[in-house]
Amino acid sequence: MRHFTSVNDVTDIQQLVALARELKKNPLQNSELGKNKTLGLIYFNPSLRTRLSTQKAAHNLGLRVMDMNVGSDSWTLEIRDDVVMDGAASEHIKEAAAVIGQYCDIIGIRSFPSLNDKETDYKEEVIQKFIKYSGVPVISLESATLHPLQSLADMMTIEELKTKKRPKVVLTWAAHPKALPQAVPNSFAEWMNKAEVDFVITHPEGYELDEKFTKGATITHNQDEALAGADFVYAKNWSSYTNYGNIICKDKTWMITEEKMALTNNAKFMHCLPIRRNVIASDAVLDGPNAVVIQEAGNRVWSAQAVLKTILETQF
Ligand code: AN0
Ligand code: CP
Numbered sequence: 052m053r054h055f056t057s058v059n060d061v062t063d064i065q066q067l068v069a070l071a072r073e074l075k076k077n078p079l080q081n082s083e084l085g086k087n088k089t090l091g092l093i094y095f096n097p098s099l100r101t102r103l104s105t106q107k108a109a110h111n112l113g114l115r116v117m118d119m120n121v122g123s124d125s126w127t128l129e130i131r132d133d134v135v136m137d138g139a140a141s142e143h144i145k146e147a148a149a150v151i152g153q154y155c156d157i158i159g160i161r162s163f164p165s166l167n168d169k170e171t172d173y174k175e176e177v178i179q180k181f182i183k184y185s186g187v188p189v190i191s192l193e194s195a196t197l198h199p200l201q202s203l204a205d206m207m208t209i210e211e212l213k214t215k216k217r218p219k220v221v222l223t224w225a226a227h228p229k230a231l232p233q234a235v236p237n238s239f240a241e242w243m244n245k246a247e248v249d250f251v252i253t254h255p256e257g258y259e260l261d262e263k264f265t266k267g268a269t270i271t272h273n274q275d276e277a278l279a280g281a282d283f284v285y286a287k288n289w290s291s292y293t294n295y296g297n298i299i300c301k302d303k304t305w306m307i308t309e310e311k312m313a314l315t316n317n318a319k320f321m322h323c324l325p326i327r328r329n330v331i332a333s334d335a336v337l338d339g340p341n342a343v344v345i346q347e348a349g350n351r352v353w354s355a356q357a358v359l360k361t362i363l364e365t366q367f
Pocket of ligand 2: 099100101102193323
């Protein structure tokens with residue numbers, strides 16, 4: 052594996068999940084693997100979990116870490132080609148990515164979508180230009196359309212907690228006051244479609260995701276029907292893909308409450324975090340015994356460590 056930008060970069064998903072679980076048991080088994088190598092973590096957007104879990108994973112492998120917030124710590128970057136740079140951006144991504152590639156052996160990039168221009172967002176210009184110009188392996192720390200480190204941790208969490216061979220996993224939309232990316236649900240869908248699960252997606256009309264990621268899943272606008280018999284409930288808001296980047300439904304009844312969880316097969320409650328309490332899920336659900344969001348966030352370390360280990364072993 053050279054880069055990690057989507058599930059399609061992974062040769063054997065089950066093997067990667069097994070590696071993540073193995074590293075959780077024995078975190079320091081490869082503590083010299085990354086010795087004298089440097090991981091650069093480049094953020095165009097904020098982060099709590101991704102930032103700290105990826106640093107922790109890197110330290111467990113003996114890697115050195117440098118991180119930078121683009122814009123506030125560095126110059127503002129121009130992403131578009133063939134432009135006269137007489138506006139706000141002081142430096143082009145061509146030089147910036149190439150220079151960061153001189154200092155780092157592996158680069159992680161977090162770059163959210165604009166949510167204004169679907170075509171540009173779905174081209175994944177920022178991460179693709181880092182791959183093109185840096186000359187080193189690049190991992191996604193959540194790109195415009197995908198969040199594979201999160202999905203790997205999610206899949207690992209489901210593997211740890213499942214009590215049957217083929218659990219029912221439900222991805223449900225919930226209303227949110229701000230327009231959010233489709234990256235987490237797109238990515239979760241593309242990983243779940245390759246997992247041994249019955250996968251159902253439920254959302255209001257107009258919130259259909261790009262079929263490129265969801266094809267193969269059962270999709271319904273009836274949340275109660277979707278939740279019936281679920282073993283895992285994965286809640287997430289996203290803005291509309293078809294009516295791009297807009298909030299077209301504010302229906303609070305999509306929030307996950309104890310009443311909704313009562314429809315399930317005593318399901319575990321998952322969310323990538325950060326979560327707004329009593330907006331996406333109620334206090335009772337988040338504080339209840341079936342919420343596994345902290346274990347899920349904890350697993351981000353092993354997800355990142357499995358990916359970094361695989362890249363270190365195959366690319367150097
Ligand atoms: C981001 C999102 O929805 O993609 C990050 C989630 C990991 N969430 C927010 O911006 C609140
Ligand atoms: N789940 C997740 O990626 O969280 P952060 O945005 O805090 O990194």
